[in-house]
Amino acid sequence: MTRTTLNGKGQVFSIDVLFMLLPVMMIMGASLQYLYLAEEQAQSFVLNSRLELSAQAMASYVVSDFHSSGDPFVNTSNCQDLKSSLRDAENLFADGEPYAARVFSYFNNTAICKSASDDLWGNCPGSCVDYYSLDLMNNTAASDLRFMIEYNGSTGVVSPGRIAGISFIRWEKTP
């Protein structure tokens, strides 16, 4: 590694040293680029973790509200209960921040609670499905899923073995 010239004098920036520095400079350049990208990602991560936490908070609130009501089940007859729980949970967010909820039977593979236009319920401006497809790809959304037992409105007891999933989706408010 150490090179000296023929006359015995050491050469600090010999061609060997410069060549040796090349891969190091490349690695350092790559790491700087990586760090820059990491910083960019960190910004969206901070944004997303706020959304993720609020989606989880919404899910926890709604599920515990169902459980504390003594009717810890979902079916088409208590969609209104779900709706009022969602409205209460809106207080967790800043005004006008969009969210949606979807109740899905994993026994029948069908949506349980449907709004007039689609199977997502929420306060999206316009259709929640449109909102979902537009903004999910922009990495400005977060969601949480919880499972609950289904309830048979006609017999008044739970539908044993039939499990539903309630998913909650949160979006960043667009200016």
Next chain:
Amino acid sequence: MRNKGIVALLDGLLAYTVAFVCVGFLVLLMTNTQEEDIKTSYSLNVWAEDLADAIGMSMVNASNPPVSYSQAAWLSRTDPAIIENLNTSLKNIAADKNLDIVVVVDDNYLVMPVGNIAEAKEIASAKRLLIEVDSAYNSTGETSVLEVYLGALR
């Protein structure tokens, strides 16, 4: 001789720089991987708890028992139709979320395991103590353990 010393110094600096950059890379990569693992593990544990509740309620409420037994299972009279319903629901959940699901009562499979049993047992689990009741819904004094295991998202 003096220049040799400087060149040696540069070499040392170079070695430290390379080592520093390499370690930095490793740390960043490990941090990213850990973060993903924690998120996945958290979600799976919450889901395991939810499913354990849903399965526990399924097994007892089929016989419309008193409210006090809403979390208990009546194993001796668990209807095969309920097991079939559970099987369908859990298979659909596993397919939709790419999960391994294993449900065990007293070390016996309650439903057919879905996916990889070993993977499921490593990631997330939830347990419920089930009280067995007789035909009059009185406790027999026997208890069983319901265990739900969920495997990693593949």
